[in-house]
Amino acid sequence: MIIVGENGVGKTTLVNTLLGKLKPRSGDISMADRLRIGYVPQFRNLDIDYPLSVRNFVSLNLLHSWQPWLSKKERARVNRVLKQVDLESIADRPLGLASGGEKQRAYLAQALLNRPQLLILDESTASLDNEMKFELLDLVSRLQQNGLTVIFITHDLELAQHYGTRYLMMKSDGYESGPINELSVKEGSGDNV
Amino acid sequence: MFSLAFMRHAFVASTFIAIISGVIGVFVVARNMSFLTHTLSEIGFAGASFAVFMGWSPLNGMLLFTILSSVMVGQLSNQGSRREAVISATSALFIGLGILFLSLSSQMASSATSILFGSVVGISMHEERQLIILSLIVLLVTVAIYRRLKFSSFDPVGASAVGVSEMTISIIFLLLLAMSVSVAAQIVGSLLIFILLTLPAASAKYFTHSVFSMILLSTMFALLGTWLGLYLGYLTNCPVSFFTAVLEAAIYVGSLVYHHYQND
Numbered sequence: 001m002i003i004v005g006e007n008g009v010g011k012t013t014l015v016n017t018l019l020g021k022l023k024p025r026s027g028d029i030s031m032a033d034r035l036r037i038g039y040v041p042q043f044r045n046l047d048i049d050y051p052l053s054v055r056n057f058v059s060l061n062l063l064h065s066w067q068p069w070l071s072k073k074e075r076a077r078v079n080r081v082l083k084q085v086d087l088e089s090i091a092d093r094p095l096g097l098a099s100g101g102e103k104q105r106a107y108l109a110q111a112l113l114n115r116p117q118l119l120i121l122d123e124s125t126a127s128l129d130n131e132m133k134f135e136l137l138d139l140v141s142r143l144q145q146n147g148l149t150v151i152f153i154t155h156d157l158e159l160a161q162h163y164g165t166r167y168l169m170m171k172s173d174g175y176e177s178g179p180i181n182e183l184s185v186k187e188g189s190g191d192n193v
Numbered sequence: 194m195f196s197l198a199f200m201r202h203a204f205v206a207s208t209f210i211a212i213i214s215g216v217i218g219v220f221v222v223a224r225n226m227s228f229l230t231h232t233l234s235e236i237g238f239a240g241a242s243f244a245v246f247m248g249w250s251p252l253n254g255m256l257l258f259t260i261l262s263s264v265m266v267g268q269l270s271n272q273g274s275r276r277e278a279v280i281s282a283t284s285a286l287f288i289g290l291g292i293l294f295l296s297l298s299s300q301m302a303s304s305a306t307s308i309l310f311g312s313v314v315g316i317s318m319h320e321e322r323q324l325i326i327l328s329l330i331v332l333l334v335t336v337a338i339y340r341r342l343k344f345s346s347f348d349p350v351g352a353s354a355v356g357v358s359e360m361t362i363s364i365i366f367l368l369l370l371a372m373s374v375s376v377a378a379q380i381v382g383s384l385l386i387f388i389l390l391t392l393p394a395a396s397a398k399y400f401t402h403s404v405f406s407m408i409l410l411s412t413m414f415a416l417l418g419t420w421l422g423l424y425l426g427y428l429t430n431c432p433v434s435f436f437t438a439v440l441e442a443a444i445y446v447g448s449l450v451y452h453h454y455q456n457d
Contacts, residue, residue, distance in 0.1 A: 012434070019354075040354075041350050041351070041354045041356045043350060043351075044348070044350045044351070045350075046348075049398075050398075051398040051401075051402055051407065052347055052402055052403065052404070053402035053403065055349065056403045056404065057347070060340075060343060060344040060347060060348050060351060060352070061344065061355060062340065063340050063341060063344065063350065063355070063357070065340070066337065066339075066340070068336055068339045068340070068405070069405070092402065093402075094402050107351070110348075110351055111354075114355075136384060172337075
């Protein structure tokens with residue numbers, strides 16, 4: 001599912017509602033019990049001096065134990081996820097020195113660590129050049145083919161049409177949704193919404 | 194040097210102080226709280242002066258003031274846009290209060306010097322015991338919240354995305370910081386709190402890429418500075434804080450040079 005819409009229309013607010021951080025003012029949200037959601041947020045300020053290695057950054061999301069050190073099982077899980085997102089080769093390099101695409105894959109790996117059933121990506125491609133964008137989304141498509149449900153928020157219609165199956169277009173006065181082939185660039189809106 | 198009882202107390206106290214400073218410092222640096230830490234130590238100065246005025250031990254006054262105000266100051270300065278102003282106002286207010294309490298008590302000059310610049314060799318057995326207990330509490334709580342504290346300090350956006358309560362972690366951390374500041378000020382004084390709570394951790398992050406090894410290295414740097422500082426202070430009769438400050442600053446400069454050449 002691709003969610004598209006202009007800036008400020010409420011895409012991230014919708015996600016926060018799905019995550020239970022905000023309560024809807026009206027209406028209900030129904031979700032399967034104990035649905036594991038992985039969420040890759042839109043903004044992160046990790047500068048070039050950011051000290052943690054890719055591996056250690058990804059492992060931050062292991063919260064189900066009080067033990068300060070990682071168990072053998074947990075380390076194996078981190079390795080599996082790093083392999084899944086093709087980051088094994090740079091796993092021990094500082095994340096601050098990684099490229100934009102590698103950083104996005106590290107964020108994705110961190111979200112995948114708890115084996116989510118639903119993955120939400122909020123504008124993950126916004127700061128990437130075209131090659132990196134497609135690389136990341138090819139990876140997400142592979143995950144999707146392996147049974148993961150993905151909600152991808154973007155304002156890039158070309159990407160939406162290329163990778164989506166269904167779309168939800170949010171507007172200031174309502175929404176429209178349907179299969180992705182019915183999503184068309186409306187008059188005067190250019191390539192991006 | 195260890196044949197003297199006061200040097201033994203100083204050595205044990207400074208070892209514990211260095212350990213908690215090394216550990217807590219890593220999170221202070223990751224959470225960009227160096228200046229807030231400094232403000233807490235100025236609040237501690239007012240607390241210690243108040244204690245001198247009341248005839249209590251300076252450490253108790255520091256603990257009282259820093260613990261009561263840490264959460265309030267931390268929350269007020271959460272918003273980046275007003276952080277500097279809140280920190281300036283708080284520092285000014287509490288230094289003013291500190292001067293007032295000192296002037297009201299009869300022993301202004303000597304107390305002010307030891308509160309502001311530290312006086313580790315003057316630590317009594319009772320104070321040593323208190324420092325050890327406080328240090329153990331800080332370490333135990335840090336271990337108990339370690340994974341969440343690590344996540345929210347090194348990736349606050351990611352931590353909040355998985356539902357780690359930033360508010361809870363930040364309040365617990367501010368309380369730990371208040372205790373650490375009060376403890377560390379015993380050796381380096383309120384004015385020089387950066388020496389132990391910021392510099393060792395800020396240096397360590399250039400050498401290693403995991404939180405745990407950063408903690409180990411930062412603790413080693415803090416221990417090196419305090420032990421050597423104590424030894425040089427003993428040899429020369431100059432203030433221990435001075436040597437510790439110079440050593441930690443030298444380690445920091447060394448780490449910057451190392452980082453510069455490694456990145457080239």
